[in-house]
Each structure stands twice: as structure tokens, then as C-alpha cells.
Amino acid sequence: MTKISVMIEKFLDYIAVEKRYSEHTLTSYKKDLQDFLLFVSSTESTVDLTKVDKKVIRNFLVHLTENQFQKRSINRKLSSLRSFYLFLxxxxxxxxxxxxxxxxxxxxxxxxIPISEEEMKELSGILDGDEENYLEKAIVETLYQTGMRKSELCNLLFDNVDFSSNEIKIKGKGNKERIVPISSILAEILYKFIDIRKPLPENEIYFFIRENGKKLSEKFVYSVVNRYLSMVTSKKKKSPHILRHSFATHVLNNGAEISKVKKLLGHSSLASTQVYTNGNIEQLKKVFNQAHPRANGED
Known part of the structure; x- marks a missing residue:
């Protein structure tokens, strides 16, 4: 193993143990560093990443842009490199x-743009009538009723679903845990799913299991959500994340406190949650007109 490979492995161990980053994040960081190493080895006279200067970084940005990487993806790679060099x-x-x-x-x-409450009611009716695909119903309803991320859904542990108190313990980013309450309706859906759940021995610990006995993959979850949302909406975004976005928007619209929603979503800062209030100006106007004395012409 080369010196630089050892450094990369040490860095990955560091963010796994010290920073407690998720397996998904570790995989992304490793891929970003490998891509950068490949670029350096093909364009520079050295593969020693400790000798890299600002010019090489800028050339890498040009390379990514010319290969039509989205700005969001480029920034993620920059973030990975920034963390790696801070470690060095x-x-x-x-x-x-x-x-x-x-x-x-x-x-x-x-x-x-979130899925509307009316569209979600229509989707609920479709899911209720589709008894053959009960796993898919459980996936969509769980994402929408808890606001969890698709990675959190795939890795949800069987023992972390508590039917006695109707709560789910979710392990989120940085292995931070949060407790999310579930409705009696969702509890019934999940309890019924247990009857058809037949995991392979190595996947017994996970709650959601496919017909082949394996745990869910994020690609499978995306496919399920996209297919069902396509039945009720023409909106461009039809992903698991848009269900999370819709969950937050709908509970805020119905009077939930933003600090409580922050905890349910597992956000580390209130600023991350506030993005879901940006599209609620009409709701805010309605609340203002009902509650503020000046809005009613009072002194």
C-alpha cells in the first residue's frame, strides 16, 4: 500500500470513529478522493497529494466542469477534499x-415543491387499494408520516420500532439518534407488514425486508416512491426527499412548532428546517390576519 493510500485510509478511519460519519458518507468521501487521486496521477508528475497546490485544485474544478458535473456535486467533492487536507x-x-x-x-x-395534501390523500387511496404490494405501501407511508431519509429507512432496525409506545428510534447523520412518534394508522401498517416479512438470517436485524429476504436498497426505495408519486402528481421532483419535504411542510402548515419539526427531522440547526417555511407565505398571511390586532384594524 502506498503512502498516500495509507493517509486516505487513516482519514476515513478518523471521520468514521472521531466524527462518527455514516457509512454512506464514508463511501462518498472515498469516491471523491479516489477521483481526485486519479486526476492528479493523470495530469501531474506526482501522485503525492501532500505536494498538491491551489493550481491543481483549480485545474480539477475545470476538469469537473468540462465533464458536466453539477455545481452541487463539485461542491461536495470540494468539501471532501477540504476535510481531507484539514486532516493532513x-x-x-x-x-x-x-x-x-x-x-x-x-x-x-x-x-x-412539496406534494400537496390533496395529492397525498389521493395516493393514500391508491395504496389502500393495492394489497399485493404491501411493502411498497409501508415504504411510502413511513417516509411521509415520519419524514425520515431514505438511508434511514433502509437501515431502520427491527428492534427500533416500538409498538407499545408507537415510536420509532431513527439513527441519522453522524449516528445521532432521535425518537419519532408514529400514528396508530402507521403502527397498524407496520405491524401487518411483520406478517409477510421473511428476512435472510444476515438481514434479520433490519425492519424493512424485500421479497428476496434482503434489506432495502436506496435505489429500490427511490424507484418505489417515484412510481407511486407519478400516479398523483406532475411535479418534477418525485423522490423520497420530496416526501420528507412534504412531511415537514404539511405539519408546519397545520400548526406544528418549527423547533419540534427540527427534532423530528434530525436537523442539527434551525436554519435547515426553516427552508420548509419559505413556501408558506400564504399560510403565514392567514395566521397574521387571524391573530394580529393591526390586521383587523384595531388600535
């Missing part, structure tokens, strides 16, 4: 990070 600084392998004055690319995030 920490262990004394370098004195200055080549990303010290390299900024992330600016871009305007595409507005996420």
Missing part, C-alpha cells in the same frame, strides 16, 4: 491546505 494539517503532513482560499461554487438551489 492536523497530523502534520502539510503546513498549508491547497484549499485554504478556494471557495465553493455559487448556485441557486432549485426550489423544492
Amino acid at each position: 494539517l492536523k497530523i502534520g503532513e502539510i503546513e498549508v491546505s491547497p484549499l485554504e482560499s478556494v471557495s465553493s461554487l455559487k448556485f441557486y438551489a432549485e426550489k423544492q
Whole structure:
């Protein structure tokens, strides 16, 4: 194993143990570093990443842009490299990070339009009438009624579904755990799913199991959600994340406190949750007109 390969492995061990990053994040970081190493080895006279300077980083950005990487993907790779070089600084392998004055690319995030409550009611009717695909019903309802991420759904442990108190323990980003209450309706759906659940021995610990006995994959979950949402909406985004977005929007619209929604979603900061309030200006106007004395012309 080369010196740089050892450094990368040490870095991955560091963010796994010290930072407690998820397996999914580790895989992404490893892929980003491998891509960068491949670029450096094909364009520079050295493969020693400790010798890389700002010019190499900028050439890498040009390379990614020319290969039509989205700005969001480029920024993620920059973030991976930034973390890696901060680690090299920490262990004394370098004195200055080549990303010290390299900024992330600016871009305007595409507005996420949630599925409407009416569309979700229509989808609920479709799912109720589709008894043959009970796993798929459980997937869609769980995502929408809990707001969990698709990775959290795939890795949900059987022992973390508590029917006695109607709660689910979710392990989120950075292995942080949160408790999310579930409705009696969802509890009934999940309890019924247990009757058809036949896991392979190595997958016994996971709650959601496919017909082949294996745990869910994120690709499978995306396919299920996209197919069912296509039945009720023409909106562009039809992903598990849009169900999470819809969950947050709908509970906020119906009076939930934003601090409580933050806990349900597993956000580390309130700013992450506030994005779901941006599209609720009409709801805010309605609340204002009903509650504020000035809105009613009172002194």
C-alpha cells in the first residue's frame, strides 16, 4: 500500500470513529478522493497529494466542469477534499491546505415543491387499494408520516420500532439518534407488514425486508416512491426527499412548532428546517390576519 493510500485510509478511519460519519458518507468521501487521486496521477508528475497546490485544485474544478458535473456535486467533492487536507494539517503532513482560499461554487438551489395534501390523500387511496404490494405501501407511508431519509429507512432496525409506545428510534447523520412518534394508522401498517416479512438470517436485524429476504436498497426505495408519486402528481421532483419535504411542510402548515419539526427531522440547526417555511407565505398571511390586532384594524 502506498503512502498516500495509507493517509486516505487513516482519514476515513478518523471521520468514521472521531466524527462518527455514516457509512454512506464514508463511501462518498472515498469516491471523491479516489477521483481526485486519479486526476492528479493523470495530469501531474506526482501522485503525492501532500505536494498538491491551489493550481491543481483549480485545474480539477475545470476538469469537473468540462465533464458536466453539477455545481452541487463539485461542491461536495470540494468539501471532501477540504476535510481531507484539514486532516493532513492536523497530523502534520502539510503546513498549508491547497484549499485554504478556494471557495465553493455559487448556485441557486432549485426550489423544492412539496406534494400537496390533496395529492397525498389521493395516493393514500391508491395504496389502500393495492394489497399485493404491501411493502411498497409501508415504504411510502413511513417516509411521509415520519419524514425520515431514505438511508434511514433502509437501515431502520427491527428492534427500533416500538409498538407499545408507537415510536420509532431513527439513527441519522453522524449516528445521532432521535425518537419519532408514529400514528396508530402507521403502527397498524407496520405491524401487518411483520406478517409477510421473511428476512435472510444476515438481514434479520433490519425492519424493512424485500421479497428476496434482503434489506432495502436506496435505489429500490427511490424507484418505489417515484412510481407511486407519478400516479398523483406532475411535479418534477418525485423522490423520497420530496416526501420528507412534504412531511415537514404539511405539519408546519397545520400548526406544528418549527423547533419540534427540527427534532423530528434530525436537523442539527434551525436554519435547515426553516427552508420548509419559505413556501408558506400564504399560510403565514392567514395566521397574521387571524391573530394580529393591526390586521383587523384595531388600535
